[in-house]
Amino acid sequence: MNRPTWWRDASAAYDASRAADDATDAPAIGQSPDNRRQALIKLLWIGIWMAYMGAPVSDLADGHHTVPATVSGALGLLVFVSIYLLLVFRHTGRDMARATVHRGLGTICALAVILTITLGDAWLVLAVYVSVAFGAVLPTRLARWAIPLNTAAMVGAGLLVRGSDDLMSALVVPSLLGGFAMSAVRQMVRTTRALREARATVAQLAANEERLRLARDLHDLLGHSLSLITLKSELAGRMLPGRPEQAAQQVADIERVSRQALVDVREAVSGFRRPTLEAELAGARTALAAAGITADLHRAGVHHPDLPPDQEGALAWALREAVTNVVRHSGARRCAVTLTEVGDDLCLTVTDDGRGATGPHGNGLTGLAERLQLADGRLETGPGDHGGFTLRALAPLSRSAHLPVESAPEP
Template structure:
């Protein structure tokens, strides 16, 4: 799929193989190592429990218990912060993991002394990492209060508890902000991908409409002229050669139009489409009444003129291919603040639902703030009315000649 250039440029901003993007899991071992190093920097505060174990202040069973407990605590903490920051997790898994590190922090502190109070700071950080903001704003202060209570229970110094209160609150709420930023970044990335997909779909729809209108008209004209040339070949070689020359001209113009449509530069004009309609109707042997459609309206914006021009092309193509009409009338009139293009034929009329051409035409007019009206007329044929708004920014200018609808 060919994505828009702006989408590719924006996506390139996130391409960094050396560091993981915010809100995105590491994609290779190097990114995982960098992220682990950033998280590991803050593990330096575990120096107090490690020193307490290394200095031999406890019995061998207590030291083994403390080492295993610290290992489990760090493992669960890293799992939460490393993999699940800002993610929507299963509530049961969150409860079990947070409950485990809360229990370990309390038991290790009560059992081994106040040096282990620092584990409560990591509990606050884990709360901020995995809980939603409305839960974290309550869980973090409650954990800090619990830390103070455990500190009083083990007779910790007031200086130590005071030194840990601020890191517990600050670290928890800072991590909550990081988690919210990760969630927001992920949502924006998904929204940008959705916008890119919608832009690509809109571009495909535009191209489909343009190609249908361009090729349907041109190929119909080529088919008619080929049939004429075939009938003229035995007795009228010069006229047949003229039809072949017209086929070549139409083919070359169709090729140019397709290239412009693919590039997004195609904007037809009413004047050009009226000339094409006259040629196509004459080639099909249909009498064309276009004398009330030749005026140019100065208040018609380019986008609206392009939509009406596409409507004229599609209407004439349908008349040539499907109507079996003998006469086709095109009228351009001003109706209030709108310019109305009316194409009427005396053919067999339309049956069944609208095809791709009229459906795409209605969408094209809607994009230009216009509308499409179709239905049978009093003569048994088919009438198409395309209306587009006029711009009234300047002084009053001579309006297009009003003419009654056929």
């Protein structure tokens, strides 16, 4: 059975994106590095922006502060940078606990204010990094308030530091721009994660769909073929030793059926198996005759120019499954197959005069209903008008020409 177009396109896109991911050594967006090389590349990208830390480092190296102040400032800067890298580096790849994030943000906010007020205007640049951290780890709703508030706090701290007016005004735009840009990056990371998860889901669904298709095909193929082989084996056994020539014919039929079953299984495994109504009607006639059931197929035409291939394949599977059930379970003496036009659908009806259905539907009818649903059709089952069991499979027609089959009133 052919895959829907959207399914083939999604699978192709998945394969292409996987190939693109495998072709680069850079870490994927929104994903933790897989190896040391990717971790180094990601750290390098983040580390580029640490160049703006040159102002505080130069301030410490110039010797304008006392030794205790210099040591305290160096330790505070080391703690600030460590927490900042932890927040930006770790949180963009893998979410951390909310309490850990809040403690980290609170610590770097306090360090930025304290170091700026105590050590001078060169430390105002820390507020820009705080804005970037807000954008990296806070939800968009909170970030849109936290970033302007942090910028305002930076202005407030700058007013307390003498001679920082020029530097303070120069850092307002980077603080706002860096924070909101990082917030946009965070949103992009979340979207990329969602797309990656959706891509993985598509792959899983494709695998599940393929397993389901293979299970349905093998059930229907082997159930029909093995039932026919069993019937012909019983016939051959009853014909021996009195009618060896007829028994030999049954054995030849068994060989033919088994070879065809092997071909069908190979086609089903490779995904190229699509039965036709004409072939299945011929197989139904043979199976019913081998089971000693009178077959009434004169109202089952096989030429339907308005029946699309996928819909014909679904009806052919329905015919195979219905005849197999009649042969194996019904105990019927007569089976009738008709094809009629019902509104915009072509209806396949298989009726027998057997014992009728007992118990819930098995895997065969369940899989058949799924096949018809994929072909925009439907399955109806129930007791016949005069006992026995009736199966009706309906598939939509393509109205490009008139369909030369018997018309029936819509039920």
